[in-house]
Amino acid sequence: MKEDFGPIRKSSDFVLLDETTEGAVISNLKKRFSKDLIYTYIGTLLVSVNPYKELDIYSKKQMDVYMGVNFFELPPHIYALADNAYQTMLTEFNNHFILISGESGAGKTEASKKILQYYAVSCPSTTLMNTVRDKMLMSNPVLEAFGNAKTLKNDNSSRFGKYMDIQFDNQGDAVGGHILNYLLEKSRVVHQNHGERNFHIFYQLLEGGSDDLLKQLGLSRDVQHYYYLTQVGITS
Numbered sequence: 456m457k458e459d460f461g462p463i464r465k466s467s468d469f470v471l472l473d474e475t476t477e478g479a480v481i482s483n484l485k486k487r488f489s490k491d492l493i494y495t496y497i498g499t500l501l502v503s504v505n506p507y508k509e510l511d512i513y514s515k516k517q518m519d520v521y522m523g524v525n526f527f528e529l530p531p532h533i534y535a536l537a538d539n540a541y542q543t544m545l546t547e548f549n550n551h552f553i554l555i556s557g558e559s560g561a562g563k564t565e566a567s568k569k570i571l572q573y574y575a576v577s578c579p580s581t582t583l584m585n586t587v588r589d590k591m592l593m594s595n596p597v598l599e600a601f602g603n604a605k606t607l608k609n610d611n612s613s614r615f616g617k618y619m620d621i622q623f624d625n626q627g628d629a630v631g632g633h634i635l636n637y638l639l640e641k642s643r644v645v646h647q648n649h650g651e652r653n654f655h656i657f658y659q660l661l662e663g664g665s666d667d668l669l670k671q672l673g674l675s676r677d678v679q680h681y682y683y684l685t686q687v688g689i690t691s
């Protein structure tokens with residue numbers, strides 16, 4: 456991570472800007488983004504700009520830095536947000552939620568994965584917790600295969616809404632969780648806009664399914680064989 460861990464710089468929290476005009480906010484975001492500082496606070500809200508490149512800010516070392524540390528003591532980070540929700544839940548004994556919103560391609564899905572990964576490392580580890588953690592993390596590729604597709608804005612766009620909850624006991628151990636999916640864009644199966652694809656699973660099945668499986672399902676490996684997968688000419 457390139458930002459140092461000294462005292463909070465004024466620009467790392469919009470609330471502390473001298474000016475609160477749209478211009479000042481955009482300029483602050485741009486200035487920070489040019490230094491790979493993708494996170495900025497507005498008080499306890501976190502604004503994130505998609506870097507579209509791998510940044511060295513999601514390591515185990517970074518997680519350790521944020522664990523149990525007061526929200527405003529360190530530079531803005533998704534780990535600080537996750538840690539704050541967890542610590543407040545434990546001290547206040549009530550439910551907390553993290554709402555992630557933004558336009559398509561903004562980085563919502565990646566942010567939710569970072570939060571899960573943070574809890575996977577930072578929460579007390581028991582066998583049960585490991586089971587919960589593995590199920591939450593490992594269900595992602597399956598959900599994305601069936602519910603994500605390439606769109607004009609995002610090569611891996613979630614075409615469904617997702618609600619996840621993790622249940623903790625009073626010691627802070629994770630004891631269960633749910634993932635609810637809703638509003639799947641079913642129409643994509645038979646119609647895709649120009650430059651977009653059908654759900655990933657169809658292409659993955661043809662590309663990666665064994666000869667035996669394809670034979671059993673009566674499928675041909677050639678994607679060009681299928682109108683619904685090639686009607687707008689994009690297969691990769």
Ligand SMILES: Nc1ncnc2c1ncn2[C@@H]1O[C@H](COP(=O)(O)OP(=O)(O)OP(=O)(O)O)[C@@H](O)[C@H]1O
Pocket residue numbers: 505506507508509510557558559560561562563564565566609611612613614
């Ligand atoms: N923090 C990040 N670091 C590096 N790359 C990122 C980050 N967040 C997002 N990306 C990149 O941007 C792409 C789009 O992000 P993501 O799928 O999370 O967007 P989204 O807001 O969930 O979009 P949609 O609403 O279309 O599902 C990712 O596939 C990844 O390549």
